[in-house]
Amino acid sequence: MRIGVDLGGTKTEALALDDHGHELRRIRRPTPQQDYLGTVQTITALVQDLEQEIGGRGTVGVGIPGTVIAATGLVKNANSTWLNGRPLQHDLSEALSREVRCANDANCFAISEATDGAAVGAEVVFGVILGTGCGGGVVVRGGLLTGPNGLAGEWGHTPLPWPSAEEWPGPQCYCGRRGCLETWISGRGFERDFERVEGRSLPSAEIVAAAAGGDADAEAALVRLEDRIARGLSTIVNIVDPDVIVLDLQMPNIDGFTVLQELNADQRTSVIPLIVSTSLAVDAELKAKLPIGTRVISKNLISRENVSLFLRDATSFRSALS
Numbered sequence: 115m116r117i118g119v120d121l122g123g124t125k126t127e128a129l130a131l132d133d134h135g136h137e138l139r140r141i142r143r144p145t146p147q148q149d150y151l152g153t154v155q156t157i158t159a160l161v162q163d164l165e166q167e168i169g170g171r172g173t174v175g176v177g178i179p180g181t182v183i184a185a186t187g188l189v190k191n192a193n194s195t196w197l198n199g200r201p202l203q204h205d206l207s208e209a210l211s212r213e214v215r216c217a218n219d220a221n222c223f224a225i226s227e228a229t230d231g232a233a234v235g236a237e238v239v240f241g242v243i244l245g246t247g248c249g250g251g252v253v254v255r256g257g258l259l260t261g262p263n264g265l266a267g268e269w270g271h272t273p274l275p276w277p278s279a280e281e282w283p284g285p286q287c288y289c290g291r292r293g294c295l296e297t298w299i300s301g302r303g304f305e306r307d308f309e310r311v312e313g314r315s316l317p318s319a320e321i322v323a324a325a326a327g328g329d330a331d332a333e334a335a336l337v338r339l340e341d342r343i344a345r346g347l348s349t350i351v352n353i354v355d356p357d358v359i360v361l362d363l364q365m366p367n368i369d370g371f372t373v374l375q376e377l378n379a380d381q382r383t384s385v386i387p388l389i390v391s392t393s394l395a396v397d398a399e400l401k402a403k404l405p406i407g408t409r410v411i412s413k414n415l416i417s418r419e420n421v422s423l424f425l426r427d428a429t430s431f432r433s434a435l436s
């Protein structure tokens with residue numbers, strides 16, 4: 115049995131797979147905020163509960179919103195900042211009495227999508243998670259690029275490209291700099307942007323819902339988000355020119371099928387090297403309906419609004435790339 119844990123900024127989920135990769139069971143709990151020991155205990159309890167329910171003992175891997183520095187074993191670059199400087203891998207191994215391996219969550223996502231997900235068969239894949247934070251991972255010919263500092267693909271702390279006067283110097287980032295992509299295009303960044311501009315505070319899911327209901331301010335916030343994600347991705351395209359960019363848009367959401375329909379209706383998307391997200395299975399019939407140049411699409415987690423980001427206005431890609 116293999117157990118994988120996704121340590122997120124707001125929730126932590128543990129999944130048990132049998133030896134053939136079939137799902138046995140999964141459990142999700144809130145991530146304790148600002149509480150390192152609580153986080154260790156939550157992960158430990160999730161694993162123990164899974165093993166008790168299933169009746170067995172598994173290997174454990176944990177995707178974390180940060181990186182474990184090989185030389186020190188300490189976490190860095192985590193947007194769940196209470197993990198930074200902590201020996202998470204060591205403490206989990208102790209608590210669970212076995213070797214536990216921690217890896218950057220966006221790297222886990224990218225290698226997973228490249229191996230048997232939305233980007234299977236693609237030569238160069240850029241995987242993006244836009245959730246509480248903003249992470250990325252690069253896979254080349256089936257292998258993950260990590261880099262000597264464990265930083266490959268870590269685009270969340272690169273600056274927002276081509277900032278407007280209103281976007282300069284940008285929000286303060288927990289990393290110490292201002293204007294990092296993460297401060298703009300993560301779920302939290304999206305909410306803060308809406309609050310800054312509109313003077314009211316709403317969770318990202320409600321902003322998206324309001325836009326769908328015709329709220330012009332919410333719609334404008336989505337358009338700004340769209341443009342910023344496109345600008346951020348355009349630098350990735352210029353550096354590694356991925357065959358596929360897989361987006362895991364965890365923000366608000368749901369109707370992946372509508373997204374595909376909209377994508378189908380918008381022939382402009384053919385300029386995009388490729389995009390999409392995880393969760394709506396795409397069969398051959400659907401694929402055949404997609405614009406030429408659109409190579410992969412998959413799975414749920416995307417909302418019509420989120421993806422229309424790229425679809426409604428692919429011009430931001432074109433202008434950035436031209």
Ligand SMILES: [Zn+2]
Nearest residue numbers: 271287289294
């Ligand atoms: Zn930063």
